[in-house]
Amino acid sequence: MLENAKKITVIGGGIWGQTLANLARRNHLAVRVWSRHIGEDLGAIIADTEVIISAVSIKGVVPTIEKLQQLQLNSRIIIVTATKGLEPITTRTPFHLWNQAFPANPLVVLSGPNLAKEINQGLPAATVVASYVQKAAILLQKLLSGESFRVYLNSDPLGTELGGTLKNVMAIASGVCDGLQLGTNAKSALLTRALPEIVRVGTCLGGCQETFFGLSGLGDLLATCNSPLSRNYQVGYQLALGLSLPEILGKLEGTAEGINTTEVLMRIAQEKNLYVPITCQVDRLLRGEISPQVAVYELMRRDLKAEFD
Ligand SMILES: NC(=O)C1=CN([C@@H]2O[C@H](COP(=O)(O)OP(=O)(O)OC[C@H]3O[C@@H](n4cnc5c(N)ncnc54)[C@H](O)[C@@H]3O)[C@@H](O)[C@H]2O)C=CC1
Ligand SMILES: O=C(CO)COP(=O)(O)O
Numbered sequence: 001m002l003e004n005a006k007k008i009t010v011i012g013g014g015i016w017g018q019t020l021a022n023l024a025r026r027n028h029l030a031v032r033v034w035s036r037h038i039g040e041d042l043g044a045i046i047a048d049t050e051v052i053i054s055a056v057s058i059k060g061v062v063p064t065i066e067k068l069q070q071l072q073l074n075s076r077i078i079i080v081t082a083t084k085g086l087e088p089i090t091t092r093t094p095f096h097l098w099n100q101a102f103p104a105n106p107l108v109v110l111s112g113p114n115l116a117k118e119i120n121q122g123l124p125a126a127t128v129v130a131s132y133v134q135k136a137a138i139l140l141q142k143l144l145s146g147e148s149f150r151v152y153l154n155s156d157p158l159g160t161e162l163g164g165t166l167k168n169v170m171a172i173a174s175g176v177c178d179g180l181q182l183g184t185n186a187k188s189a190l191l192t193r194a195l196p197e198i199v200r201v202g203t204c205l206g207g208c209q210e211t212f213f214g215l216s217g218l219g220d221l222l223a224t225c226n227s228p229l230s231r232n233y234q235v236g237y238q239l240a241l242g243l244s245l246p247e248i249l250g251k252l253e254g255t256a257e258g259i260n261t262t263e264v265l266m267r268i269a270q271e272k273n274l275y276v277p278i279t280c281q282v283d284r285l286l287r288g289e290i291s292p293q294v295a296v297y298e299l300m301r302r303d304l305k306a307e308f309d
Contacts, residue, residue, distance in 0.1 A: 017055035058085025113223030159207025163217030168258030174225035175236025
């Protein structure tokens with residue numbers, strides 16, 4: 001099978017795009033990385049490509065799609081989306097946007113607990129490739145799997161994508177929890193309550209409940225909410241230390257998608273009448289309306305309720 005994928009093009013030269021390219025190179029595949037800064041002709045690069053992996057941040061998804069639409073993409077090319085975010089204007093996920101633009105191409109979502117820096121060090125990690133086109137997901141599984149990178153299949157691309165997207169909001173909350181030194185009980189309560197919030201939103205947007213308990217859901221929630229390597233966690237942590245958002249973003253390496261996701265998710269929640277208490281406090285905090293301490297207080301003083309309802 002591997003020999004059939006002669007060429008992979010990764011779009012997005014950030015740390016995640018580079019990491020995915022390295023994983024494919026470890027399997028001796030011919031990989032090109034294209035980013036808007038390199039000035040190379042994307043049309044020439046994808047001329048004989050069989051797989052395109054999009055690893056741009058959410059703000060780059062629509063521009064990337066528009067660029068590829070001008071290039072009359074061959075419908076046999078497998079498109080893989082590795083972005084974790086919600087498009088601000090349409091509130092849609094990257095899977096929706098890619099599917100709408102290229103309905104004839106096999107489309108795969110790649111998402112999981114994948115802190116790029118750890119993967120680049122060769123530390124063991126696992127991820128999920130999800131698609132309605134099983135053959136395409138199986139090919140991706142073979143192309144990227146290796147000794148230190150284990151790739152699982154899933155047939156729920158939307159749920160796989162939403163788990164990775166929604167946990168970024170929770171990672172900001174988790175960073176606040178650690179930055180304020182609220183303790184292990186608080187952290188455990190936060191992460192455990194974060195999961196049903198993710199499931200509530202994720203199933204409403206079309207994901208399967210089961211998916212959110214897997215690697216791309218709970219797995220990524222645990223990784224991102226517990227690691228200083230996560231940019232989203234760092235945003236929350238540093239807000240708790242008293243830094244302002246512009247100060248934090250000025251020094252942050254790469255994108256913290258949870259900031260945009262929180263804003264978009266609040267609009268979705270209002271429109272669909274979804275109960276999202278943690279997201280709501282993260283939103284008020286990011287807007288500068290409340291302090292981290294008040295966000296915690298507001299979460300604790302809500303009406304008492306049953307654990308499962
Ligand atoms: N860094 C990580 O550990 C992981 C990141 N991700 C996700 O992958 C995506 C990219 O993450 P990183 O590489 O870390 O971010 P990054 O900030 O390092 O890179 C973002 C990339 O998107 C491109 N981009 C941004 N706006 C664009 C535009 N308008 N047109 C074309 N390209 C544009 C940038 O040039 C850059 O190549 C994010 O959605 C992130 O959540 C997923 C798994 C792991
Ligand atoms: O998605 C990630 C790990 O799975 C990366 O998290 P950050 O974007 O918060 O760095």
